[in-house]
Amino acid sequence: MRLGLNLQHNNLSGPIPTSLASLTSLISADFSRxxxxxxxxxxxxxxxxxxxxxIDNMDLCGTIKGMKP
Known part of the structure; x- marks a missing residue:
């Protein structure tokens, strides 16, 4: 089963939980705004x-092209 996760426009704060890295079926996600x-x-x-x-978050970083390391 393939999983998509849409959490945009939810006023979420803090870091993205590392436990989400274990979602091996995740094929799309939106954490914007x-x-x-x-x-x-x-x-x-x-x-x-x-x-x-x-896009439009406080200060995320990572290995995605265009994102600060």
């Missing part, structure tokens, strides 16, 4: 997401 900050979870699922999935 929240107050998230910190390092993205280190997983293949997160590294395959696009920058637009994280």
């Amino acid at each position: 929240n107050q998230l900050e910190g390092q993205l979870p280190d997983s293949r699922a997160f590294s395959s997401l696009h920058l637009h999935s994280f």
